[in-house]
Amino acid sequence: MERQAVLSVKGLKKSMGRKEILHGIDMECFGGEVFGFLGPNGAGKTTTIKIAVGLLSLETGEVKICGHDIAKDFEEAMACVGGIVENPEMYKYMTGRDNLKQYARMRGITDPSVIDEAVAAVKLTNRIDEKVSKYSLGMRQRLGVAQALMHKPRLLILDEPTNGLDPQGIKELRDILKHLAHENGACVVVSSHLMSEMELMCDRIGIIAKGSMIGTYSMNEIKNRSAGDLEEHILEVSDPVAAAAVCGLSPDRVTIGEGVLTVRLEKDGGKAPVARLNRTLIENGIDLYSVRPKETQSLEDVFIELTEEEKGDGQIE
Amino acid sequence: MNKTSFFTLVKNEYIKIAKKRSTKIIMVLFVLMLIAMPGFFKVINLMEMSENEQYSMSVSGSDQLTYMISDLDSEDVSYAELKKELFKYLIDEDVSWQDWRLNAAQDIYESDDKQKILTVSIFCRTGDWRGYYRYAADHTDMEGLKWGYEYMLAHEITVMDYSDPTIRALESVVQAKNSLQFGEDEKDKAEEQIGLYQLENGTGNTRGKESLYALDLSSGSLGFWDIYMLTPKLIMAAGIVMIIVAGGIVASEFGQGTIKFLLINPVKRWKILMAKYFTVLSMGLGMAVFMELFTVLSVGAMFGFDLDVPYLTYSGGAVHELNSFVFVTRAYLLSFVQLVVTATLAFCLSSLVRSSALAIGVSLGTLFIGSNASAILGQLGVDWARFLVFSNTDLLTISQGGSVFPEHTLFFALCVIAAHMTVFILTAYDAFTRRSV
Numbered sequence: 179m180e181r182q183a184v185l186s187v188k189g190l191k192k193s194m195g196r197k198e199i200l201h202g203i204d205m206e207c208f209g210g211e212v213f214g215f216l217g218p219n220g221a222g223k224t225t226t227i228k229i230a231v232g233l234l235s236l237e238t239g240e241v242k243i244c245g246h247d248i249a250k251d252f253e254e255a256m257a258c259v260g261g262i263v264e265n266p267e268m269y270k271y272m273t274g275r276d277n278l279k280q281y282a283r284m285r286g287i288t289d290p291s292v293i294d295e296a297v298a299a300v301k302l303t304n305r306i307d308e309k310v311s312k313y314s315l316g317m318r319q320r321l322g323v324a325q326a327l328m329h330k331p332r333l334l335i336l337d338e339p340t341n342g343l344d345p346q347g348i349k350e351l352r353d354i355l356k357h358l359a360h361e362n363g364a365c366v367v368v369s370s371h372l373m374s375e376m377e378l379m380c381d382r383i384g385i386i387a388k389g390s391m392i393g394t395y396s397m398n399e400i401k402n403r404s405a406g407d408l409e410e411h412i413l414e415v416s417d418p419v420a421a422a423a424v425c426g427l428s429p430d431r432v433t434i435g436e437g438v439l440t441v442r443l444e445k446d447g448g449k450a451p452v453a454r455l456n457r458t459l460i461e462n463g464i465d466l467y468s469v470r471p472k473e474t475q476s477l478e479d480v481f482i483e484l485t486e487e488e489k490g491d492g493q494i495e
Numbered sequence: 496m497n498k499t500s501f502f503t504l505v506k507n508e509y510i511k512i513a514k515k516r517s518t519k520i521i522m523v524l525f526v527l528m529l530i531a532m533p534g535f536f537k538v539i540n541l542m543e544m545s546e547n548e549q550y551s552m553s554v555s556g557s558d559q560l561t562y563m564i565s566d567l568d569s570e571d572v573s574y575a576e577l578k579k580e581l582f583k584y585l586i587d588e589d590v591s592w593q594d595w596r597l598n599a600a601q602d603i604y605e606s607d608d609k610q611k612i613l614t615v616s617i618f619c620r621t622g623d624w625r626g627y628y629r630y631a632a633d634h635t636d637m638e639g640l641k642w643g644y645e646y647m648l649a650h651e652i653t654v655m656d657y658s659d660p661t662i663r664a665l666e667s668v669v670q671a672k673n674s675l676q677f678g679e680d681e682k683d684k685a686e687e688q689i690g691l692y693q694l695e696n697g698t699g700n701t702r703g704k705e706s707l708y709a710l711d712l713s714s715g716s717l718g719f720w721d722i723y724m725l726t727p728k729l730i731m732a733a734g735i736v737m738i739i740v741a742g743g744i745v746a747s748e749f750g751q752g753t754i755k756f757l758l759i760n761p762v763k764r765w766k767i768l769m770a771k772y773f774t775v776l777s778m779g780l781g782m783a784v785f786m787e788l789f790t791v792l793s794v795g796a797m798f799g800f801d802l803d804v805p806y807l808t809y810s811g812g813a814v815h816e817l818n819s820f821v822f823v824t825r826a827y828l829l830s831f832v833q834l835v836v837t838a839t840l841a842f843c844l845s846s847l848v849r850s851s852a853l854a855i856g857v858s859l860g861t862l863f864i865g866s867n868a869s870a871i872l873g874q875l876g877v878d879w880a881r882f883l884v885f886s887n888t889d890l891l892t893i894s895q896g897g898s899v900f901p902e903h904t905l906f907f908a909l910c911v912i913a914a915h916m917t918v919f920i921l922t923a924y925d926a927f928t929r930r931s932v
């Protein structure tokens with residue numbers, strides 16, 4: 179059975195002035211997953227999200243949320259959505275709680291404990307009755323998250339939610355989002371340009387660059403892609419040049435450095451190739467001080483690789 | 496899905512307004528003003544009253560007479576000795592400043608008719624007021640004065656007590672008739688007819704057309720109605736608050752960046768806009784009603800309640816009685832229309848620009864300059880200016896026929912206002928529903 183997408187975007191185009199900034203975005207996000215929406219600065223992430231939640235007008239294309247077309251059933255569609263777009267601006271002259279009450283009324287929530295739960299989830303209980311003008315950036319971000327998830331939306335869209343959060347806050351947010359997706363079955367869409375944090379949080383990512391969708395990948399796909407069939411190891415040895423000569427590997431698989439030798443070994447061999455190499459070196463009177471695998475190619479590298487040709491020399495368009 | 500009700504949206508708007516510190520300050524000032532206004536007049540009234548009491552009891556007409564004598568001495572006036580002789584006699588008699596004889600003395604003071612001076616002197620010395628009134632009525636060219644003397648003869652009035660409403664009504668009829676002698680004038684005609692009506696029907700508790708803005712502070716006899724009649728002017732204060740709210744209610748959401756959180760809710764944009772507009776109007780109306788009630792109570796508490804008083808108007812050749820409450824309320828509502836129009840303009844600007852200060856500033860400027868500019872254009876004979884909205888917002892004046900534009904009817908004014916309001920609201924709607932956030 180085909181799962182119904184919670185957020186489905188088809189052929190989305192957007193122009194501002196003469197410039198077309200989205201050239202036909204397609205993506206589908208499902209319940210139960212954390213979807214990372216990645217792209218370099220100015221790629222069009224915020225623009226896409228704004229259109230999806232009705233902050234910008236929809237011109238060409240179609241956006242459906244929980245099956246409701248936002249152009250036709252705006253209110254039904256928005257009833258399923260919670261979100262933060264860009265900066266978490268709230269009414270500064272009101273307390274955090276008064277702010278949340280505003281949104282609770284708009285969404286027909288009458289039970290005050292719902293607010294308390296949301297506040298507890300973002301760990302803001304101690305400060306919730308203070309004026310927002312006294313909040314730090316991270317506290318405002320937490321309040322924004324509480325606002326977004328208060329009504330337990332089926333689609334939670336967060337545009338750079340970790341902006342301003344401390345490491346502890348980032349970890350907590352990650353746990354909250356994973357919990358909402360994996361336990362409650364919500365669809366969580368998170369935009370960011372910080373790959374490392376997406377790597378820890380997302381089940382699937384969509385990559386956008388220069389207003390076009392490059393592709394959608396599951397986290398496993400990305401990991402495999404980054405790995406290839408060779409694994410790099412860095413050997414700290416007494417004589418790298420001699421070691422390169424005796425190791426028995428073709429020259430394109432070894433790199434000689436200052437006191438180190440970098441070798442690329444078959445991955446499917448497991449740990450055996452390293453052990454073999456070690457023995458060979460000792461037999462040839464070369465001292466081996468340490469072996470460490472080079473960091474596998476990270477998501478960061480895949481991201482840069484994927485968006486490189488789109489971005490040209492790295493200038494922001 | 497249960498839809499967010501309009502009432503909820505309005506409630507949210509009210510809470511946002513109420514939580515602002517500036518709102519609280521404005522409201523305190525507003526209430527202080529409502530108490531201070533009648534209080535101010537009460538103090539003045541008390542001061543004047545005690546002064547007037549001393550004045551009418553202790554001060555005789557002799558001050559005035561002494562002054563006139565010294566004046567006669569310093570100038571070369573005909574028959575000065577004859578006049579001085581009478582004035583001295585009156586000083587000896589210690590006549591009051593309200594006595595008819597003081598009036599007679601002033602009458603001959605400027606005269607150079609020996610016969611008249613002698614005749615009037617005799618009337619004064621013999622105390623023959625009838626004779627004097629008869630003589631004065633027969634020897635004046637002024638229609639009003641003639642009528643006035645006849646009236647005083649017929650009603651045996653010998654004391655000119657201006658704190659007595661009858662005397663004031665009499666005075667205003669005399670003035671009106673004097674002017675009418677030199678040409679018909681709608682205003683004088685109304686004055687005359689209303690005065691006559693008051694004289695005929697008992698004058699104690701009626702208010703005439705002009706009393707709305709004419710406060711006689713020096714009489715020391717301010718009553719409930721003198722103060723209460725001012726309230727249609729005070730409504731401006733409620734209007735300014737309304738404009739401040741209207742100018743900020745949309746623009747500030749954009750300015751603060753909160754608009755994103757407002758619009759991410761399951762409510763269509765036009766509903767949010769209409770809730771905001773409704774909030775502005777209902778708040779303005781609420782304040783106006785509160786003001787009206789509060790003023791009745793505070794003025795009543797200070798000056799005593801005096802409720803069942805007819806207000807007189809003149810139209811179509813007849814004098815009409817209208818309950819004064821109805822009159823003031825009507826004036827009040829008509830004044831309110833101008834403020835609603837300006838608040839709508841402020842609201843429209845508010846949804847066009849990001850700065851509340853700009854929307855509020857421009858609207859207040861238009862409120863203060865607009866109607867004056869229209870009036871100037873009107874006086875310069877620029878007839879198309881009648882289609883400008885601010886030529887039509889002073890409904891009170893227009894309904895009384897006082898517009899600078901000829902043939903300017905209330906209906907015409909209401910049509911122009913409706914057209915402008917429609918444009919303002921549609922502009923606000925269009926800007927707000929299509930605006931990128």
Ligand SMILES: Nc1ncnc2c1ncn2[C@@H]1O[C@H](COP(=O)(O)OP(=O)(O)OP(=O)(O)O)[C@@H](O)[C@H]1O
Pocket residue numbers: 194195199217218219220221222223224225226371495
């Ligand atoms: N109001 C606007 N008018 C014109 N162009 C705009 C406007 N807003 C955004 N853009 C352009 O649209 C493109 C996409 O912007 P967007 O904010 O969606 O990027 P983003 O992916 O969110 O970037 P970031 O990671 O920096 O947040 C950019 O080139 C930007 O210059």
Ligand SMILES: [Mg+2]
Pocket residue numbers: 223224225337
């Ligand atoms: Mg962005």
